[in-house]
Amino acid sequence: MKITVDMSLCQDHGQCAIAAPAVFQMNEEGKLVYEANPDDSLREEVEQAADVCPVQAIFIED
Amino acid sequence: MTGTTLDTTVPYLNIADPSFSITSDVVHEARERSWYARTNYGIAVLRYDEVSKLLKHPKVRQGSIAWPAHNGITEGPFVDWWNSWILNKEGEEHHRLRRLMNPAFSPKLIARMVPRFQALATELIDNFAEPDRCEFVSEFAEPYAARVIAILLGLPESEWPIIARESATLGLAMGVTFRQELPKIEQALFTLYDYVDELIADRRRNERDDFVTRLVQASRDTDKLSEQELRDGLVLLIFGGFDTTRNQLGLAMQTFTRHPDQWRLLAERPELGRNAVEEVMRVNPTVRWVTREAVEDFTFQDLEIKAGTTIHLFNESAGTDPRVFGEPSFDITAQRPPHFGFGGGAHHCLGHFVARTDMSEALPLLAKRLRDPRILEGAEWLPDSGNTGPVRLPIGFTPGS
Numbered sequence: 001m002k003i004t005v006d007m008s009l010c011q012d013h014g015q016c017a018i019a020a021p022a023v024f025q026m027n028e029e030g031k032l033v034y035e036a037n038p039d040d041s042l043r044e045e046v047e048q049a050a051d052v053c054p055v056q057a058i059f060i061e062d
Numbered sequence: 063m064t065g066t067t068l069d070t071t072v073p074y075l076n077i078a079d080p081s082f083s084i085t086s087d088v089v090h091e092a093r094e095r096s097w098y099a100r101t102n103y104g105i106a107v108l109r110y111d112e113v114s115k116l117l118k119h120p121k122v123r124q125g126s127i128a129w130p131a132h133n134g135i136t137e138g139p140f141v142d143w144w145n146s147w148i149l150n151k152e153g154e155e156h157h158r159l160r161r162l163m164n165p166a167f168s169p170k171l172i173a174r175m176v177p178r179f180q181a182l183a184t185e186l187i188d189n190f191a192e193p194d195r196c197e198f199v200s201e202f203a204e205p206y207a208a209r210v211i212a213i214l215l216g217l218p219e220s221e222w223p224i225i226a227r228e229s230a231t232l233g234l235a236m237g238v239t240f241r242q243e244l245p246k247i248e249q250a251l252f253t254l255y256d257y258v259d260e261l262i263a264d265r266r267r268n269e270r271d272d273f274v275t276r277l278v279q280a281s282r283d284t285d286k287l288s289e290q291e292l293r294d295g296l297v298l299l300i301f302g303g304f305d306t307t308r309n310q311l312g313l314a315m316q317t318f319t320r321h322p323d324q325w326r327l328l329a330e331r332p333e334l335g336r337n338a339v340e341e342v343m344r345v346n347p348t349v350r351w352v353t354r355e356a357v358e359d360f361t362f363q364d365l366e367i368k369a370g371t372t373i374h375l376f377n378e379s380a381g382t383d384p385r386v387f388g389e390p391s392f393d394i395t396a397q398r399p400p401h402f403g404f405g406g407g408a409h410h411c412l413g414h415f416v417a418r419t420d421m422s423e424a425l426p427l428l429a430k431r432l433r434d435p436r437i438l439e440g441a442e443w444l445p446d447s448g449n450t451g452p453v454r455l456p457i458g459f460t461p462g463s
Contacts, residue, residue, distance in 0.1 A: 030120040
C-alpha cells in the first residue's frame, strides 16, 4: 500500500504513531517520520492512523 | 516548580491571584516583552511559536497529575480516579488506552450523528421559555453538551440531567475550592460510577453495535482493558466532554455578541460553522491554559528548564499573538494557522471531532434563530483562568426563523 502525508497540514501531534507504530514514528526532535510503502498486512492500523489524525493529513492511495 | 533559573528581568504574572485575568492587557503586554513569564507555579509561555513547540516537545509530559497533591489531597477515591485518567498516563500505557478509546471518536462515526445534533439544537431553541430571551447556559449549552454525550455513549437522552449535575460537581475539583468541596465531589464520583456500572451491566446482557459494547468486549475478551479501567474511562468520557463543550458554547455567544456582523454572516452562510468554531476557539478558548511538565533538564531558546518545572501554555495569548495573526480581528471567513484549544501532541483532545462537529452545527442554527443577540443583566462567569466560561448567561434577541 502507498501512503502520503500532507506535511503542510501535519502538526506533529503523533496520534498516527500511537495508532500504527510500525509505520509512523516521532523522531528525537518530535517530528514525524513514516514508511511510505508499508506492507499490506498493516492496512488496518494505517487506516486507524489516518482516521485519528487530528488534522486529517494522512492519505492512503491504494 | 523546582530549580529552573529565571532571569528576574522577565515579566512576572501572579496567576494564583483570584482577580488575575489570563486574557488581560497585563498578559498581552508581557507577551510583547518576552516569550515567557515567571509565575507562582513555573513558567507561562505567551507566544504562538513557543507554545506550539513546547506543547509537543519530546522533553515534556502532560502536567496535571500533581494537581490533587498541590491541593493537599493525596489519597482516596478521587485521587485513584484522577490517576487513572488517560490524560495523566504516559508512554505505552497511555497509547494502549488511547487506541481503545479512539474508535468511539472516529470522524466517520461522528459525521453520521450530524442530523441528530441539528435536531437537538432545534428542539432546544424551540423550547425556550420566552420568545425573545433565554438563559443560554441552562436552556441551551448545558442540555446540548450533556445530550451529545448521551447520543455518543448510547445513553437515554432523557437522563441528561444526571450527566450535567454530577459532571458539574466533579468540575469543582478543577477550581480553588477543591479541598473544601471534596466530600461532595467524591459523592458525585460514586453516583457516576453507579451510573456507568449499570450501563456496563446492560451492555453485557444486551450487546449493541456501539462504543460501550466494544469496550465491554475488550475488557471481557482480552487483557487490554481491566474492569476498573473500563469504569474509570467511561466516567472520564462523561465528565471530559460535558464541561468543556458547555463552556465553549457560552464563550462563542460572548464573542459573537461583540461581532454582530459576523453573527449575521454565519446565519446567512451556515457552511461557515466549522470555521467559526476555529475562530472562536482561537480568540476565546475555554481551556485558557494547557499544562506541561519537564521530564528532564533541557534548554529551550536559551532558557534552561529543569526537570519538574511546570510549563503553562497560554492559549488565548498564543492565539492572538500579533507575530502570527497581525492586528486583533475576528473573521469567520479567515483561514488561520491552527489554535491550541484542543491541546496537542500525544494528549491532543480525544473528543475534538465531536466537539468541532456538534458546535459547528449548533452555532449557525443559533445565529439564524437568535438575531442580534445581546448579553442581559445577571451574567455570571467562572474566573478567567484554567477552564473558563459562563455560569449564567441571559441573552436577549430578536426571534428569527
